Amino acid sequence: MKLPNVFRSRFVDYATRRNKSTKLNAITNYLVEKSKLYIVWLQELKISIKLYQKLQNICIAVLSTGPVPEHVSFIMDGNRRYAKKSGLVVKKGHEAGGLTLLSLCYACKKIGVSCVSAYAFSIENFNRSPQEVDILMTLFGSKLDEFAKRAVNFQDPLYGSRLRIVGDISLVSKDLKTKIENAEEVTKDGKDFTLYICFPYTSRNDIFHAMCDLIAKCQNQTLESKNLTIPLLTEDMYLDNFSNKCDLLIRTSGHMRLSDYMLWQVHENADIVFTSTLWPDFDFTKLYVMILKWSFFTTLQRYSERGVTLKDRILFNTPFINRSRPIGPSSVYDSLPKPPIAMSITGETDS
Numbered sequence: 378m379k380l381p382n383v384f385r386s387r388f389v390d391y392a393t394r395r396n397k398s399t400k401l402n403a404i405t406n407y408l409v410e411k412s413k414l415y416i417v418w419l420q421e422l423k424i425s426i427k428l429y430q431k432l433q434n435i436c437i438a439v440l441s442t443g444p445v446p447e448h449v450s451f452i453m454d455g456n457r458r459y460a461k462k463s464g465l466v467v468k469k470g471h472e473a474g475g476l477t478l479l480s481l482c483y484a485c486k487k488i489g490v491s492c493v494s495a496y497a498f499s500i501e502n503f504n505r506s507p508q509e510v511d512i513l514m515t516l517f518g519s520k521l522d523e524f525a526k527r528a529v530n531f532q533d534p535l536y537g538s539r540l541r542i543v544g545d546i547s548l549v550s551k552d553l554k555t556k557i558e559n560a561e562e563v564t565k566d567g568k569d570f571t572l573y574i575c576f577p578y579t580s581r582n583d584i585f586h587a588m589c590d591l592i593a594k595c596q597n598q599t600l601e602s603k604n605l606t607i608p609l610l611t612e613d614m615y616l617d618n619f620s621n622k623c624d625l626l627i628r629t630s631g632h633m634r635l636s637d638y639m640l641w642q643v644h645e646n647a648d649i650v651f652t653s654t655l656w657p658d659f660d661f662t663k664l665y666v667m668i669l670k671w672s673f674f675t676t677l678q679r680y681s682e683r684g685v686t687l688k689d690r691i692l693f694n695t696p697f698i699n700r701s702r703p704i705g706p707s708s709v710y711d712s713l714p715k716p717p718i719a720m721s722i723t724g725e726t727d728s
């Protein structure tokens with residue numbers, strides 16, 4: 378048997394050193410030694426993964442003592458720059474971005490965030506090259522399937538999650554539409570966590586479509602125009618009632634703009650954070666620090682809203698932390714009677 382040059386000297390060495398006569402024995406010994414090395418390496422890797430998971434659990438336990446955002450949203454920017462920086466093709470950059478999203482969904486679910494939304498494809502992105510649009514559509518289809526499978530597999534960390542696609546679905550192919558319907562149907566009973574993928578989406582398109590819907594309802598007389606309210610418009614949006622208020626919006630890759638995303642949903646107390654990290658590089662630690670900051674400042678805000686001072690809290694153990702959004706009057710203004718309609722800026726009624 379002829380061995381490749383690179384191995385020959387080592388096998389001969391093994392054979393002579395261990396006094397084995399055949400090359401076959403030398404090969405076997407070599408492979409055994411090598412696999413022993415790999416096993417040790419794998420064991421070490423497993424230990425460090427376990428350590429990392431333990432550390433992650435401790436960090437999450439610290440967070441669980443305070444409020445956590447209910448809705449975290451991502452503008453996933455920087456996939457192509459990541460690919461360029463790493464010497465990869467654009468497709469790999471987007472794939473890496475897809476992986477980041479799913480791993481952060483898992484982290485958010487563990488932290489206790491109820492829903493995550495992600496800007497996966499803006500309507501403007503149809504202006505990119507046909508090849509790139511094709512890559513993104515294919516990737517999107519495969520990620521939908523993957524998420525749906527994982528959400529119903531009880532051994533998977535994403536088990537119990539629900540998937541919702543928000544955006545103008547009429548703009549995607551028939552095949553993809555079927556995949557979307559299928560993924561939404563398979564995951565519809567997920568109660569623990571919801572992932573909203575905005576695809577193809579823009580905020581103005583969302584607001585416009587909701588307005589058109591309400592106008593149509595008025596025209597076919599299922600709704601009277603005098604009953605139009607802001608909550609009704611909100612309910613009609615792709616990002617429905619459950620996701621209509623965003624608590625923490627994160628944009629990666631250094632651009633400091635909203636790019637027609639979440640315009641309606643960040644109106645109330647949303648923290649908007651811009652980071653220069655490219656999306657595929659955005660990991661648990663970076664997300665954790667942002668949520669920790671959110672939690673800290675939200676706690677302080679809730680302190681002051683309830684008139685509880687730090688001294689009260691420390692000396693008299695007055696409870697002030699409410700993990701979820703405050704129910705009922707959260708400020709002195711909310712406890713006042715509603716202004717007469719003539720004085721209301723929006724003209725809303727109480728109905």
Ligand SMILES: CC(C)=CCC/C(C)=C/CC/C(C)=C/COP(=O)(O)OP(=O)(O)O
Nearest residue numbers: 453454455456457458471474475497517520
């Ligand atoms: C699960 C799922 C739906 C995954 C989809 C994958 C994914 C992360 C898509 C985002 C696509 C996108 C337009 C990113 C923006 O970066 P860019 O391409 O504009 O990068 P650049 O700012 O460096 O040019």
